[in-house]
Amino acid sequence: MSLATPPGDPGFRSLDELEEIAAGRLPAPIWAYVQGGAGEERTLRANRSAFARATVRPRVLRGVGEIDLRVRLLDSPCAAPLFVCPTAYQAKIHPDAESGVARAAATEGVVTVVSTLSSHSIETIAAAAGAGSRWFQLYPQPDRAVERRLLDRAEAAGYSALVVTVDTPVLGVRDRQARGGFAIDGSVPIGNGSDVVPPSRGPILDGVTYRLRPDAGATWELVDRLREQTRLPIVVKGILTPEDARECVDHGAKAIIVSNHGGRQLDGAPATLDVLPDLVAAVGGHAEVYLDGGVRRGTDVIVALARGAKAVGIGRPILWALAAGGEPGVRQYLAMLKLEVVVAMALLGRRSVAELDRTVVGDRSEPPI
Amino acid sequence: MSLATPPGDPGFRSLDELEEIAAGRLPAPIWAYVQGGAGEERTLRANRSAFARATVRPRVLRGVGEIDLRVRLLDSPCAAPLFVCPTAYQAKIHPDAESGVARAAATEGVVTVVSTLSSHSIETIAAAAGAGSRWFQLYPQPDRAVERRLLDRAEAAGYSALVVTVDTPVLGVRDRQARGGFAIDGSVPIGNGSDVVPPSRGPILDGVTYRLRPDAGATWELVDRLREQTRLPIVVKGILTPEDARECVDHGAKAIIVSNHGGRQLDGAPATLDVLPDLVAAVGGHAEVYLDGGVRRGTDVIVALARGAKAVGIGRPILWALAAGGEPGVRQYLAMLKLEVVVAMALLGRRSVAELDRTVVGDRSEPPI
C-alpha cells in the first residue's frame, strides 16, 4: 500500500510542502529569481489559472489495471510525456546543479533540456546524464563563433536536439527580481565559458531612437542558418501565436514549445494553455507541439496533452526540488509527478497516452476559485 | 414560535457553528481527513460554488400551509429526498459511529448508506437502524469470495439496495490528508473484518509500465455480475459523464449517484451540480438519478431536485454533526436540514417535491461572490 520512494527521501509529501521547503532553503534574492515573473506577474498567474479553470471527465469501469505513460519525442522513446525545462544558474540553487537534475531525469526516463547559461558545462552535464536523453537550449549569441562552438560541443556530448529560445531578444522587466536584489555577478558560474552572454537587459538610451543589442535583430533566417549548421532536430521555444507556429514549420523546425518563458518575459502574454489549441491547429501535424508554463500536477499534464500537446515541460518545481533535496529531491518530484499522471489516467479511465484525446477535457470552463 | 429540538441538543444554531464545533472536537489529522479533498481541492470548492451560483425563483401567495417532503426512492417511502452518504471509519469521529448515524437517520426517516469500510459491522448498524432504510455501499473487492460474503450479509441484515462505488480504482492524491498525518493503521477498526480492503493507494512502480492492483481492472462486467449475485437493486455511485450514465442504464442499474467522491478523488473533475442536467437527460428516465457533493443547505437540496435529481446525499455535515454531538447531533442536523427544505419550499411557493421542476431555478448563473 505504501508508495516506494527513492533513497534519500527529501521528505516532502505534497507539492505545496515542497514549495515551502524550497522557500525556506534559498536566500531571498535567489527565491525572488526562482519565483518571480515579469511586471505585475499577470502572465505568471494566468499560466496557473488556465489549468485551474480546466475540468476533466472521469470515465469508470474501463479496466485500468495497466497504465502506460510511454511516448516517443522526436522519434526517441521516453518514459513519460515530460521534459525538464532549461533554467539558468542552477549552482545558485544547489551544488548538484544541472548535473544532479540530469541524473534524476535520466533515472526517471525523461528528457532534460540544458540551458546555454548552465552552471555546469555541457560536457559535465552530459556525463552525468549518461544514457539519459538531453537536449541543448541555445540563446542566439551575438558572436557567431561562440554560437558555432556551442553547437559543436553539444553535438559531441550527445545532445539529441537543439532548442532555440526566440522569446528573449531583450530581458523582460522583472520587478520582483529587481526588488529582491538578485544580480548576476562573479559569484554565478557560467559553465560554458565567460564568452557566453546572457540575453541583453535591453536598450541603451541614446536620444530619440533606442538601439537594442545586435542579437535583438535576429529574424527567421536564424532558424535556417542553424538548420544548416547542425544535424540535430531544431525545436523552437517561445511561440505564442499561430502565425509564428506556421513560421516554425515553414523554416523546418521539428517541434515548437508553446511558452511564455514562465511568465518572465512579457507581462500580459497569454497563458500557454489558453493558446495551445490554436497553435496545434496551425501546426497541422507538421511538427511536434510541446508546452510549458504552470504545469505542476498530474492533471495539468493530462489537460495539456488532451488539448494537443505531445509533451510538457516542468520549470519551477524542478528548482524547488533541487533546492529541497538536490538530485534525490528532483528524482522524488519527478516520480511523484509521474505517479500523479498515472493516478489521474486511472481515474479518467485512460490506459495510454494515445487515449488522451479531446474527450478527456470538459468544454465547461469555470472562473478560477 | 420556538422550534422543537431533539433531546440532548448539541447546541449549534447554524451550519457554520456546527462546522466550527466539529473542528474544535476532532484531532487535526482526523479533521484533515474529514475536510480534505484531492490535490488543490478545486473540485471540492467547485461543488460548493456551483450551488453558490444557482438562483431560485420565489413565488408568492400560493397557499403553502402544508408542505410535503415525502418521496419514494427505489420504490420505498422516505420522509424526505435525502440520504446519508457512505463514509468510512466513523469510530474515528465519535463512538456512536455508523450505528448512531443509522439511528438518527431512521428517526428522521431518511435512508442511510453504509460503507464497506464502516467501523461497526453490517449487522450492528442494521440492528441500530431498526425499521429505518439502509443501503449497503460496496467497494469492489479483489477477492470475490469476500465480495460475495459482504453481499450475503447485507441482504441478510435487511439492506434494501446495493450502492457500488466505481470511481475508486485507485485512491486519489489527497494532499491535505497526507500533510495532516492521517493514516489508516491498527487503531482504525474495520467492522466488516480484516479481509475487507480499502481501495488501493495505487500503482506499484515497476519500471516503465505501472501495474495497478487487480481491482483497478474492473469493467462494466462488474455490474452484470453483481446483478446476478443479488436481488437488491443496484445503484452505481461515482458517475460524471453522460456516456457512463448510459452505460449504467444499459447494464441494468436502477439508479445512479452523480458524485465526484466529495472532491476526494480527481481534482479537476467537474462540480456534480454542473453536470447533473446532462446526466439526467442521458438517463432518460430509465433509472433514478441522485447527487452528492457540496449539499449543505435546504436550498441546495431544492436546486438539485429542480435540476432533475430525485434525492441528494449528505456527506461531510453528517460527520460534523457526529463529531459535535454523536447520534443526537446527527438527528439535529437532519431535522434542521429538513426544516430548511420546508422553509425554502414555502418561500418558493411549492407544496410538494413534485412541484420542484425547472421553473424553480433561474437561468441566470452569477459568478460566486
Added chain:
Amino acid sequence: MSLATPPGDPGFRSLDELEEIAAGRLPAPIWAYVQGGAGEERTLRANRSAFARATVRPRVLRGVGEIDLRVRLLDSPCAAPLFVCPTAYQAKIHPDAESGVARAAATEGVVTVVSTLSSHSIETIAAAAGAGSRWFQLYPQPDRAVERRLLDRAEAAGYSALVVTVDTPVLGVRDRQARGGFAIDGSVPIGNGSDVVPPSRGPILDGVTYRLRPDAGATWELVDRLREQTRLPIVVKGILTPEDARECVDHGAKAIIVSNHGGRQLDGAPATLDVLPDLVAAVGGHAEVYLDGGVRRGTDVIVALARGAKAVGIGRPILWALAAGGEPGVRQYLAMLKLEVVVAMALLGRRSVAELDRTVVGDRSEPPI
C-alpha cells in the same frame, strides 16, 4: 462651496463612515439583526454586487444648471424617487424610532413606509409625519379582525397606500441573527398592540408532514379581499418573477415592489436589480414598479430608474442613520443621498427623472471587482 448640512449634524462624511458609526453604537445582537440576511447571505451580497456590476454612461455639455428630482408616486407628488422601506422594531435602534424617521422623511419630501411591527403606533408615527406622505405596510394577520382594525387605523391616520408584504409566509433562516443572539422578547415594543403577530418562524414538526401557521396559506384571494376592504391603493411587496408581477396586475395592485426582503428571506433568490427589467416588461405599464435591496448610493438610484423602476426603497442605511444620529441622522443621510442623485444626474447630463432612460446604463456588465 461648503454643502449646507442639517442642524445637529451627526457627523458622518460618507456612507462607509455612517455604517461604521452605527456598528459602534449598537449592541452586537441588534447589529446582527440589522445587517444579517438569510443563510449564507448570498442574496444579501448579490443585491449589492448587481449594482457594482452596472455601468453608467456620462454625457457632457448638456446644460445641467438645474436638476429636478421630483416624481409622482401613486399620483402624489414626491421630492425624489425614493421611499423609506418598512423595518420592524426601530425602538431597538434609537428612541426616535419610526417617528423620527417619519419626521426626517417628511422634511426631505420622501415617502415613509411604516411596518406592521413598528415600535411606535400607527397614530404616533402619523402625527410625527405631519404633512409628509406615509404608506402602511401590512403583514397578513391570522386574525382577520386584527387585520381589519389595522387597515381602519391606517386609513384614519392618513396613510395613503397599503403595502402588502407577500414574501414572508414563514420567516427565513437567518443564521447571523441566530448566532448573534437577537431575540424578540418583552423588551421589544410592538406599537400596534400585542395582538399583532410577527411572521411565523415556521413549521411545527409533526411527523411526516409539516403544517405551517394558517397565514402561510394565503393566496391571491388576499389581494382581492384587501382591495374590497380599503380605498387605499394596494402595493404588493416581495415580487421576484414575471409570473407573479402579472398576478399583481390581474388582482388590481397599483404598484409592486421588486424585493427579496433585503436578502433576509430566501438565500439564493436573485438580486432585485437583475430581475427588474423582466418584471417591468411583465407589468407592461399597468402598475408602477418600485425596487428595494442594495440601494445605497445616488448612482444606484439612477441605475434602478434607468432599468425601469419608478422609485427605490432604502432599508439598512436608514437604520444606520437612525442609530448614528436619530432623526437628524436620517435627515442627513436622505439629504446626502438626494445630493448624490443630483450630482450623478449632472455628471450624466440628465436634468430630470424623465430623462433617465435605458441609454443611461451601459450594456457592458463587468464582474464585481
Added chain:
Amino acid sequence: MSLATPPGDPGFRSLDELEEIAAGRLPAPIWAYVQGGAGEERTLRANRSAFARATVRPRVLRGVGEIDLRVRLLDSPCAAPLFVCPTAYQAKIHPDAESGVARAAATEGVVTVVSTLSSHSIETIAAAAGAGSRWFQLYPQPDRAVERRLLDRAEAAGYSALVVTVDTPVLGVRDRQARGGFAIDGSVPIGNGSDVVPPSRGPILDGVTYRLRPDAGATWELVDRLREQTRLPIVVKGILTPEDARECVDHGAKAIIVSNHGGRQLDGAPATLDVLPDLVAAVGGHAEVYLDGGVRRGTDVIVALARGAKAVGIGRPILWALAAGGEPGVRQYLAMLKLEVVVAMALLGRRSVAELDRTVVGDRSEPPI
C-alpha cells in the same frame, strides 16, 4: 548591460516601489487626494482591471534591433506617444511642482498638460518647460473675462493646444478625500490667481429644485466659442460615449481624451480602455483620440495604442514620482516607462508605433486575477 539612470536617482526599482515611497512621503490627507476616487472607487479599479484583462500577442524573430517610439501629436513631433495629465495643486506634493514636472517631461520629450488649477503660474511653468511641448487645460470659468485672460496667457506663453475638461460641471462625490480630511484652503497656492475657481462642489439646496452653479449650464456652444477665441487646436477631455465623441468632431475639436477623470468624478462610469474602440470608431479618423485612466506600465501604453489611441496620458504615477523625488523622480519614471514600452515592443516584435495595430492584442479577455 546596466541601464543609465538620470542623475539624482530617487532610488526606486519598480512602479510598486515608487508608489510605496510616495505613500510614505506624503501626509495622509494629501495621499487620500492623490489616490482616491469617487464613491466606492469602482471606476478607479475598473480602469486598472481593464488593462489587467487585456492580453498581448508576442511575435518573434522579427528583427527588433531598433525600436522607434516617435509620434506626431496635433502635428508636432513627440519622443513617445505619452503625455502628462493635468493635475491640480502640485505644490502640495513637492516644491518642484508643475515646473519640475514640465522640465522632466521636456527632458524626456513628452507633452505636459498644465492644469487651470496649477500651483505655479502658466508663465513660470512655460519657462521651466523651455523648448518642451506644453498644452493648457481649461476648466470653463463662470467669469468669461477670467476665461479669456487664461487663454491669452496660455497662447502668449507658448502653449500649443487647449485641453477643455468637460466632465466636471460639479465635483464628484469623493469619499476617500472627504474622510481623509483633504481640504482646499489658503495653504493651497493657485498659481493662476485667486479669481480662478475650482469646479463647483455642486448643488445648493433650495427646496425642491436644486440649482447648480452657472458653469454647470455649459453646452456644446462652449466649444464653438473657444474655437473662435483661440487659434490653438482644441482637445476635449472627458469623453466616454460615441455620441459625445461625434459631438466633438461636429464642433471642430482636433482631438478627444477618453477619460473618466481618473475615476474621480462618477463612480460607475466605465473603464476608459473598455469604451475606447467604440469611440475610435465613432470619431472615424476626424480627430485624434487619446486615453487616460489606469495607464501604469509599458504594456498598458501598447494595449491602448493597439485599440486605437494615438497617445495616452499618465496621471497618478507622475504625482508618485514627484513626491518621491521631485523633478528627477518624474524624469526617472518617464524614462522607466519609455523603456518598458521599448522592451514590450521588442518582445512583441514591433519596431515602430505604426506597427501597433489590432493584431497586437488578443481577443481573449480573461477575468482579472
